[in-house]
Amino acid sequence: MADQTLLLALDQGTSSSRAAVFNTCGDLIATASTPLPIQYPADGWVEQDPNAIWSSQLQAMHELHGALSDEQRAAVLSCGITNQRETTVLWRRSTGRPCGPALVWQDSRTASTCRRWKEEGLEASWCRRTGLLLDPYFSASKIEWMLMHQEDARSAAAAGDLCFGTVDSWLLWNLTGGSRHATDMSNASRTLLMDLEEHCWVDLFCDQTGLPMSALPELLPCRGDFGHIAEGLPFAGRPIHALLGDQQAATLGQLCLHPGEAKCTYGTGAFLVINTGDTIRRSDAGLLSTLGWTDANGVATYCLEGSLFNAGTVVQWLRDGLQIIETASDINRLALDVQDSGGVMLVPAFTGWGTPHWDPLARGMMIGLTRDSRRGHIARAALEGIALSVATLVDLAEAAVDAPLGELAVDGGAAASDPLLQAQADCTGLTVRRAANLESTARGVALFAGVQAGVIDKVDELVRHRSDGATLFEPQMDTSRREAWRTRWNDAVTRSLGWHG
Known part of the structure; x- marks a missing residue:
């Protein structure tokens, strides 16, 4: 059975969205990719349409699903999601509609916010608890900017109708038909909102951004039960067993x-x-x-x-x-x-x-x-x-x-x-x-999902093949x-x- 089992990886990157299937040895079986546009409305501003992020990932899933044989589709047992990190999305819980553009991790418009926080003496505490620095790269200052400049985000927050998430959360919401609002600890560790030692959201840091605690996704381990792909979508019914930020997934995929x-x-x-x-x-x-x-x-x-x-x-x-x-x-x-x-x-x-x-x-x-x-x-x-x-x-x-x-x-x-x-x-x-296969990011999260699904005993058993090819x-x-x-x-x-x- 292990030789026939396939693992699905959804790899949502900054410039493209990929869907791929691997066998339990980590060999790539098939892949599909859809380009994703990026907008640069001003110097240092980098945006994407959250709906375009989801539609590009969905298109890649459709293309992969169509390229597989009936037997291969039936052999897909589990799904993992990996994603561009820090990119910040706000949407309404009641409708699933984005409140405005997503601010991409490269966006530096919040430099003045980070400078103000540093002048207020906040960086030492933030660094000690999160392991990160006060920089526009991370999600916290992006959240404050969006709540100040996206009117729909402000009204949603006031009505208790706001959801915040990085791209993993946004994909999970859409993949599960809005039934799961969650994130994993690897992605959460890149927001400036998670305590690195305690693995919990920090109320004080959320307050600093103006984000209601009710808008935060459920914080979960990187392996576990994240729900199932909803009916009507490609690979419907498959369990989602792993979420990982793209660089963490690539580290696993390279077997480091x-x-x-x-x-x-x-x-x-x-x-x-x-x-x-x-x-x-x-x-x-x-x-x-x-x-x-x-x-x-x-x-x-x-x-x-x-x-x-x-x-x-x-x-x-x-x-x-x-x-x-x-x-x-x-x-x-x-x-x-x-x-x-x-x-x-x-x-x-x-x-x-x-x-x-x-x-x-x-x-x-x-x-x-x-x-x-x-x-x-x-x-x-x-x-x-x-x-x-x-x-x-x-x-x-x-x-x-x-x-x-x-x-x-x-x-x-x-x-x-x-x-x-x-x-x-x-x-x-x-x-x-x-590596012989440059798709290490997708490979890493697929292997991680396979461990959770019980079809891979230990990822480190694959290390002896790390240099093959x-x-x-x-x-x-x-x-x-x-x-x-x-x-x-x-x-x-x-x-x-x-x-x-």
């Missing part, structure tokens, strides 16, 4: 199950996550303490995380903004057309800077251009800018855990780029391991060149900080 193991996902942004086991590790250098996942009883595995807001968006900008490439994969050909970047550096701070600077006023910068600079130099500088940004996170992570990483597991769409991963190996001095990238740069390159990069980043101010 033991303290000190790390992965980096190159999606819309780039996210380095280091497993710290049952210990909450604190960083004073800009890394975030976060909940990785829990078992069905709420017993937690914790992580340290470094967050970069722009990675895949850099490639999209070259395609849609500068229009120097037609498809995302063209960047690799262009980058390999030149021996190096010709001294050009591209700092990808389009929507501010995350770890370690946490500067919502930073902006992207290209420096070192000459009359000899060509498209290939810009393409190579774009990929190197992503890699160099991640290299800073690696340094901080190694210092925080007081041990070298040795190897970096990578996944996500941009990880298909060989020149990016070679640059990553060169600027870190690490072996970079690219993987591609390794070894560093090819000597130490002195690497140090000079990194020094110049740090200088370029410094110039980008505070630009919008």
